[in-house]
Amino acid sequence: MARPREFDEKEALAAIRSTFWDRGYSATSVDDLVRATGLGKGSLYGAFGTKREMFVRALSEYCVAALTFAEARLHGDDAGALGRLHAYVGVMVKGIVNSKRGCLLAKAIAELAGDDPEIDRMVSGFYRRYEDVLAGVIRQSKPSRKAGDDDEAQRQASLLVAVLRGLESMGKGGVPAATLHGIAETALAALR
Amino acid sequence: MARPREFDEKEALAAIRSTFWDRGYSATSVDDLVRATGLGKGSLYGAFGTKREMFVRALSEYCVAALTFAEARLHGDDAGALGRLHAYVGVMVKGIVNSKRGCLLAKAIAELAGDDPEIDRMVSGFYRRYEDVLAGVIRQSKPSRKAGDDDEAQRQASLLVAVLRGLESMGKGGVPAATLHGIAETALAALR
DNA sequence: CTTGATATTGACCGATCGGTCAATATCCGG
DNA sequence: CCGGATATTGACCGATCGGTCAATATCAAG
Numbered sequence: 312m313a314r315p316r317e318f319d320e321k322e323a324l325a326a327i328r329s330t331f332w333d334r335g336y337s338a339t340s341v342d343d344l345v346r347a348t349g350l351g352k353g354s355l356y357g358a359f360g361t362k363r364e365m366f367v368r369a370l371s372e373y374c375v376a377a378l379t380f381a382e383a384r385l386h387g388d389d390a391g392a393l394g395r396l397h398a399y400v401g402v403m404v405k406g407i408v409n410s411k412r413g414c415l416l417a418k419a420i421a422e423l424a425g426d427d428p429e430i431d432r433m434v435s436g437f438y439r440r441y442e443d444v445l446a447g448v449i450r451q452s453k454p455s456r457k458a459g460d461d462d463e464a465q466r467q468a469s470l471l472v473a474v475l476r477g478l479e480s481m482g483k484g485g486v487p488a489a490t491l492h493g494i495a496e497t498a499l500a501a502l503r
Numbered sequence: 504m505a506r507p508r509e510f511d512e513k514e515a516l517a518a519i520r521s522t523f524w525d526r527g528y529s530a531t532s533v534d535d536l537v538r539a540t541g542l543g544k545g546s547l548y549g550a551f552g553t554k555r556e557m558f559v560r561a562l563s564e565y566c567v568a569a570l571t572f573a574e575a576r577l578h579g580d581d582a583g584a585l586g587r588l589h590a591y592v593g594v595m596v597k598g599i600v601n602s603k604r605g606c607l608l609a610k611a612i613a614e615l616a617g618d619d620p621e622i623d624r625m626v627s628g629f630y631r632r633y634e635d636v637l638a639g640v641i642r643q644s645k646p647s648r649k650a651g652d653d654d655e656a657q658r659q660a661s662l663l664v665a666v667l668r669g670l671e672s673m674g675k676g677g678v679p680a681a682t683l684h685g686i687a688e689t690a691l692a693a694l695r
Numbered sequence: 696c697t698t699g700a701t702a703t704t705g706a707c708c709g710a711t712c713g714g715t716c717a718a719t720a721t722c723c724g725g
Numbered sequence: 726c727c728g729g730a731t732a733t734t735g736a737c738c739g740a741t742c743g744g745t746c747a748a749t750a751t752c753a754a755g
Contacts, residue, residue: 313731314721335614337529341713351734353716358732362713411617417672421613422527424675425603435677442682469682470689473669480668484612485627490634490661497662501693505701506751533743543704545746550702554743 320358323348327359328369328415335418336366366419367429373415374437381441385448392451397499403475404495407482414479442468449502467502474498512550515540519551520561520607527610528558558611559621565607566629573633577640584643589691591640595667596687599674606671634660641694659694666690 326347331339341362345352359365384399416437423430446468453460478491518539523531533554537544551557576591608629615622638660645652670683 312723312729314723314733316732317721318732335529337527338614340711342711351732352714353735354733356714413613413617417609418613420672420676421605421610422530424677425605431677438673438676438678466685466689469678470666470686470693473666473673473686473690474662475669476672477665477667477669480609480612480672481630481665483616484630485616485623486630493658494662494665497658498665504699504753506703506753508702509751532741534741543702544744545705546703548744 316358318348318350318354323350323355323358324368324372327365328372331366331369331418332373332415333412336422363427366423367427367433370415370419370430370433374433377416378437378440378444381444385444389451392448393502396445396448396452396502400471400475400495400499404478404482404491407479408488408491410482413483417476417479417483438472442472445471452502471498471502508550510540510542510546515542515547515550516560516564519557520564523558523561523610524565524607525604528614555619558615559619559625562607562611562622563625566625569608570629570632570636573636577636581643584640588637588640588644588694592663592667592687592691596670596674596683599671600680600683602674605675609668609671609675630664634664637663644694663690663694 326349327344330343330347333339334343339362341352341355344362344365345355348355350358355365359368381399384402385395387395416434419430420434424434425431442465446465449467449471450461450464453464474494478494481494482488482491518541519536522535522539525531526535531554533544533547536554536557537547540547542550547557551560573591576594577587579587608626611622612626616626617623634657638657641659641663642653642656645656666686670686673686674680674683
């Protein structure tokens with residue numbers, strides 16, 4: 312019927328995501344995306360729409376990947392829950408320390424949150440789900456089940472989300488790795 | 504000797520800071536700054552240099568103001584230390600909840616940290632000083648002085664910085680105010 | 696008033712911005 | 726091999742970008 316795509320859409324989107332991840336939204340030009348994908352400008356617009364739509368797609372995939380990663384690392388049996396949580400936080404801090412590009416979600420929030428309802432929905436949805444994933448493993452880690460544990464786990468999870476987001480900001484801002492590890496330790500110790 | 508300035512430099516800088524605060528670095532055009540200050544383009548460049556230099560000036564003043572505010576709210580006698588800390592955190596959370604524009608420092612980090620050494624120095628300097636201010640009041644709030652208290656206060660202060668930065672990101676990202684207040688409460692409760 | 700120094704203004708610069716489109720290429724069902 | 730449908734390409738668009746500069750205005754000192 313029609314001419315087929317010559318490029319792999321997933322590959323192109325990965326290049327788009329990576330470029331936005333490096334440079335943020337405003338500082339990324341469509342020509343940057345053309346270079347990164349290797350596509351012609353028309354193909355890019357034909358396949359993905361405007362620059363803003365490309366960013367939304369990229370951010371959406373980024374959020375899904377982040378949640379999938381967290382779930383993969385945190386889901387498991389009750390016995391190992393605390394260990395999995397510590398390991399996960401450790402991996403996140405190491406990632407923050409080693410990363411030069413920072414977090415795409417943080418850039419999206421800083422540049423676009425409040426201006427773009429679609430971005431707003433994605434971000435708040437991500438935070439809600441992320442908190443729930445963390446609340447799940449924290450709940451599992453409680454040695455005994457008593458009344459109020461669920462509320463406590465949820466509160467501790469939202470605190471942990473805040474700490475992890477703060478660590479990201481501080482890491483990108485040049486705070487020493489030792490300080491970041493100390494913060495993570497202190498936060499985890501506060502879970503008891 | 505020469506023709507005097509017709510505008511107030513502090514007022515112009517306030518307008519510049521406010522514009523960057525609203526729109527971030529990349530999304531702010533020099534014409535935006537021209538409109539905000541009411542100055543001609545040449546006067547703007549003559550007085551403040553390039554767009555990047557204007558941003559650095561704005562961010563520098565922003566950081567000084569944030570630290571000055573924190574010190575004003577947190578300095579005092581030992582007896583009221585814990586109360587001052589709680590009040591300060593409460594004010595910060597309220598500010599986050601009510602703010603539509605977010606935090607200029609967060610935008611600077613997201614958009615420019617890692618690319619501009621001057622920004623990097625300002626940001627890491629801010630974080631160090633901020634942590635020290637918080638550590639001071641936390642140290643005052645300890646009921647008894649024993650060995651290790653200073654280290655503990657410093658660790659708790661850096662954790663609190665992370666929480667406050669995380670709250671900022673979450674607030675801008677649309678997380679409900681109740682959740683943010685809960686996080687602040689939980690974090691403050693963990694200081695004991 | 697003259698003069699030297701600085702401030703103000705906005706037209707102007709080349710580059711780049713996000714986005715479009717006509718020309719062309721390539722596919723598959725007939 | 727043909728014809729309808731879609732993909733590809735990159736020249737091109739008007740707008741805007743950050744930044745400059747010559748013309749002019751306004752000061753204080755002499």
